[in-house]
Amino acid sequence: xxxxxxxxxxxxxxFSGKRPAIAKGEVMKQEHEHADFIEDKFKNENxxxxxxxxxxxxxxxxxxxxxxxxxxxxGSVRVVTIDAEAKAGxxxxxxxxxxxxxxxxxxxxxEVVIKDDDDWEPDEDFYMQLYHVPSDxxxxxxxxxxxxxxxxxxxxxxxxxxxxxxV
Numbered sequence: 001x002x003x004x005x006x007x008x009x010x011x012x013x014x015f016s017g018k019r020p021a022i023a024k025g026e027v028m029k030q031e032h033e034h035a036d037f038i039e040d041k042f043k044n045e046n047x048x049x050x051x052x053x054x055x056x057x058x059x060x061x062x063x064x065x066x067x068x069x070x071x072x073x074x075g076s077v078r079v080v081t082i083d084a085e086a087k088a089g090x091x092x093x094x095x096x097x098x099x100x101x102x103x104x105x106x107x108x109x110x111e112v113v114i115k116d117d118d119d120w121e122p123d124e125d126f127y128m129q130l131y132h133v134p135s136d137x138x139x140x141x142x143x144x145x146x147x148x149x150x151x152x153x154x155x156x157x158x159x160x161x162x163x164x165x166x167v
Contacts, residue, residue: 044141078131086124
């Protein structure tokens with residue numbers, strides 16, 4: 001039921017011009033919601049994502065996601081992808097890596113590979129989450145999880161009716 005509602009919303013948005021159509025093979029990468037707009041008391045004090053929502057066309061091949069080391073001190077953070085509508089292995093390649101920051105290193109990038117197919121499907125989301133390295137617990141804060149939307153660049157099928165002659 002939810003997938004059908006999401007599909008209808010996407011079709012309505014496409015017809016109303018809310019989101020421009022993406023041509024097959026067109027590379028599109030956008031950042032939508034930056035962590036700068038969150039109050040500091042709701043952010044993690046050590047690590048976080050610069051952007052909280054990315055959109056990428058499936059033809060782009062990959063997306064680089066920025067992770068911030070806010071204090072600039074040496075430390076480590078684990079970065080893991082989490083499935084939602086998009087599934088690891090089918091729509092993107094799973095990421096489970098540890099970023100080691102040196103002293104005065106303020107940012108690093110994690111690259112996630114986006115898989116392209118020729119089948120039409122609705123836009124799909126997955127998430128990237130930051131974890132504490134020794135304990136593998138989720139880091140607290142609203143800037144420790146980012147959403148990535150894979151925008152389909154394939155055209156849906158067409159419905160047509162065969163002409164009949166009135167007798």
